[in-house]
Amino acid sequence: MKAIKYLFAIPLLYFLACSTPKEESGVVANNETARARLDSTLNSMIETGMVAGASALIFEKGKEAYFNAYGYADREGKVPMDRNTIAIIYSMTKPVTGAALMTLYDKGAFQLDEPLSKYAPEFADMKVFAGIDSVSGEMILEPLDRPITIRDITRHTAGFANNPNMPGLGDVLRAVDPANRENTLVQMAEKMGAIPLMFQPGTQWAYGPSVDVQAFLVERLSGMPYGEYVKKNVLDPLKMTETRYFVPEGDRSRMSAIYRRNEDGTLTQLPDSSAHSFNINHWALTPGGFGLTSTVDDYMRLAQMYVNEGTLDGAAILKPETVKLMATNHLDENIKERMWLPSKGQVGFGIDFAVRLRPPASADENHGIVGEFFWDGAASTLFWVDPANDLTAVLFVQIMPFAGQVHKKFRDAVYGPYVPENVK
Structure with missing residues (x-):
């Protein structure tokens, strides 16, 4: 009788195994190679002294695919970089302002x-x-x-x-x-x-x-002060409670220090009194191009709104066609003088974002997917939206002057080794 029970059990187990849905691997989601590559890359940035601390958050298809943090928010104070570390995002303020304007x-x-x-x-x-x-x-x-x-x-x-x-x-x-x-x-x-x-x-x-x-x-x-408008129409609906100009005293212990890379490659911590001065005092100016602070989770909510074409968790910020307009190149090819924009790769520019037009031409260029839109900040923070893979990424470091190689390494870790188009 036992043999008969086992005979029926084997096909049943086989059926259950075959019918259980398997999670598909994505660019990072359920991709152990990519996750290991990310861990190794971020850790290497700390070990080599490229940055003092780094945290990275990646979502795919609306779900968290990766998070990790290495090094220190305050190296001298031995305060680890963490998920709730508050970073000064400088020009990553711009895509927030773009949302408010649109x-x-x-x-x-x-x-x-x-x-x-x-x-x-x-x-x-x-x-x-x-x-x-x-x-x-x-x-x-x-x-x-x-x-x-x-x-x-x-x-x-x-x-x-x-x-x-x-x-x-x-x-x-x-x-x-x-x-x-x-x-x-x-x-x-x-x-x-x-x-x-x-x-x-x-x-x-x-x-x-x-x-x-x-x-x-x-x-x-x-007809409303800008700080009030952006809070009411963008930040509050997206539940971006940590994204703000002024950081109250009770939260300042979570603010990351900012480091300057010296010519010999060493890092020097800037005095908090100057590095944080804009955000620990009330000023008349509420700039659209810089000035906000945020956490990786808070900023990810903005990125998720963009990849979802204007909505997140029931909050409708922008129309889908407006997000598409923002993520479309608005620079005519006859505009040849482009300052340092070509250093970002094969990109044009939309409404407050760089927009990737072509795949990387070589392994030396920043990795990315055609159709992505992104921007970064003076302290080398970075985010991008990759609609083709339904992927959004946020990288927080606090290093000056702007360190393009940090972004290059992080992008390569996400997407893997460069493969020329003609051999794909």
Whole structure:
């Protein structure tokens, strides 16, 4: 009788084994090779002194696929890098501001190719700097070929002065000081409107204060202080409670130190009093281009909203077609002057993101998937959205100056060794 029971049991076990769904391996999810590669890469960054601490979070298909943290948030204080470490994200503030601005686009408040001056007369009488008169020593100014458009401020083609060391124009920029923390956004805009542009709008890509102007435009169009608007319409609906300009005293022990890499490769911790000064004091300026702090989990919620085409956990931030518009290249190929953007790889630029147009041309370039959109921060933080694989990644380190090799190593760890297109 036992033999008969076992005879029936064997097919039953076989049936159960065959019918139990197996989790498919993804780029990182259930991919032990990728996970081991990530662990090894992050650990190596610490062991070699490339960074003091690193944390990485990856989601695939809406689920956590990887998290780990290595090294120290505060190496001298022996405070480990952790999941709840608060990092200063610098320019990774920009995709938050882009979301805030485009909520107003969704409401029909503006069109991308409308003149900025339609809503902001502060920018109505702009001129373009064309050099210094050799006799008088005065600036030579030219009229605009066309007005600055809102599209220009979303893709860094407005021409705003950004280099205080530029002969002639740099002197004006330093004197007017639009980015002073004591300025309100309105005062910032008024001062920027008094400074000549570096180039004719739409003719070059030059990273600068365009996204701060986006924050001002949000404030102007909504009739609400920018800090309040972004909190009400982006951060609170996404439950991004750790993403903020001002870090209250009770949370400051979780703030990561910031390190500067010296010429000999060693790291020096910057004094917290200066490195954290923007975020431990209240300032009049609420910039759109920098200034926020966040945790990896908090920022992942923004990335997940983007990969889900504008929604997350029932919160609808943007329309799907608006996210697609943001993740579309808006840089015409005839715009040849692109500052350091080509160092990001085979990319164009959308609305507050770099957008990957082509696969890497060589193993030396940053790895990535066509259609991804991403941005990073001055302290070498990074995030990207890979719609093809339904993958989002956030990497937090706090190292200056900007360390592109950190991103290169992390991307290679996620996607694996480079394989040329012609041998795939």
